[in-house]
Amino acid sequence: MQPLPPAESLNQRLADIGLRSTPQREVVYSELLRKRDHPTAEEVFARVKSELPTISLATVYNCLETLVQCELVRAVNFERSPTRYCPNLRPHAHFHDEQTGRTYDIDLPPAVLSEVNQVLPAGFDASSVEITFRGQARPAS
Amino acid sequence: MQPLPPAESLNQRLADIGLRSTPQREVVYSELLRKRDHPTAEEVFARVKSELPTISLATVYNCLETLVQCELVRAVNFERSPTRYCPNLRPHAHFHDEQTGRTYDIDLPPAVLSEVNQVLPAGFDASSVEITFRGQARPAS
DNA sequence: TGTCCTATTTGGAATAATTCCAATTCCAAG
DNA sequence: CTTGGAATTGGAATTATTCCAAATAGGACA
Structure with a gap:
């Protein structure tokens, strides 16, 4: 029950x-895994060009969308800013620092997740829940 | 400590x-209060034109932004779809029905809200939290 | 190995939501 | 009244993303 190495798991998925x-x-x-700072599609595009100089932005969008379908990556939206991509597979919320624009993953204990899901009245069947904080971060780490 | 009538409270704010x-x-x-179905700016624009035929879309955007600043209205974003506007001032989550596109407000008990806020490690100071469910709704009401 | 078929990539055009901007218009105070 | 700033307006500009048609690339199979 070890997680597979990335390439394995990508090919598998x-x-x-x-x-x-x-x-x-x-x-x-692998670029998403290498620098897990929630890059935008444009940022990923810039980063992968050194490895694959002929890649196009459209392809980056396509690949990211494919990775989301594979459930290896989550697409994260803050307000109207460009979509960011996150390869963290654990249940987590996002904290968006209003000053720096940086995004932090906040682990969500199963207990909290289940309490949140319990606020739904009968008849509401959620396939996913997204929790987003906004504020100021001064993280210890 | 009764809530003020809308016009009052708007002028005040x-x-x-x-x-x-x-x-x-x-x-x-008042259009937002009249039909609380989380309309987009375009939808609000269409609805208010009968009342104020010369209003422009830019003004609708301006007004909505102003109402958000007044904290009388919340801007709600689902993925990359257009921003929707919500005059519900109680703490609540949003449920986005994937089939119909409809949005439902889900009341958030203070206990749940405070438990959610407790997942934040030291150094993270949240000014707001947004909880969004996606799935299928078949509401009793 | 060569051929064929389809998935994928590519670049550029198109779209959609929103913001910007400069020119009016509107008030409210003096 | 006049005047100065606030607000509105229409249209252009911006931005992120999607669309599209043409080119490429791989894998299956003869």
């Missing part, structure tokens, strides 16, 4: 949903 | 932050 493994998908995914 | 009361702001606000 792609195969699971009938998609191919490609250099573009691999590079985009 | 505007005055508090040094802004004027205008027909546009009043009409936009």
Whole structure:
């Protein structure tokens, strides 16, 4: 029950949903894993160009969308700013620092998650819940 | 400690932050209160035109932004879809029905809200938290 | 190995929501 | 009245993203 190494798990997940493994998908995914600072598509694009100089922005968007479908990556939205991408698979909330714009992952204990889900009245069936804080961060770490 | 009637409270809030009361702001606000279905700016624009035929879309955006500053209205974002506006001042989460696109307010008991806020490590000071469910709704009401 | 078929990538155009801007218009105070 | 700042207006600009049609790339199979 160890997590698979990234490349393994990517190839596996792609195969699971009938998609191919490609250099573009691999590079985009490993870039997300390398620097987990919730980059935008444009930022990922800039970063992967050194590895794959001919990659296009459209492909970066495609790959990111594919990774989201594979459930290896979460798309995160703050207000109207560009979508950011996050390869953290543990249940977590996001904290958006209003001064710096930085985003932090906040682990969500199962107990809290289940209490949150209990606020839903009968007839509401949630497939996902997203919790987003905004404020000022001065993290110890 | 009764809530003030809407117009009162709007004029009050505007005055508090040094802004004027205008027909546009009043009409936009009362339209939000009249049909609380989380309309987009375009939808508000369409609805207020009968009352104020010369109002412009830019003004609707301005007014909505002003109401948000007054803290009489919350801006709600789902993924990348257009911002929706919500005049519900009670602490609540949003439930986004993936089939119909409809949005429901879900009351948040203070206990849940405070438990959610407790997941924040030291050094994280949240000014607001937004909880969004996605899924399928078949509400009793 | 070569061929074919389809998935994928690519670049550029198109779209959609929102913001910007400069020119009026509107008030409210003096 | 006049005047100064606030607010509104219409249209242009911006930004993130999606769309699209053409080119490329891989894998299956003869």
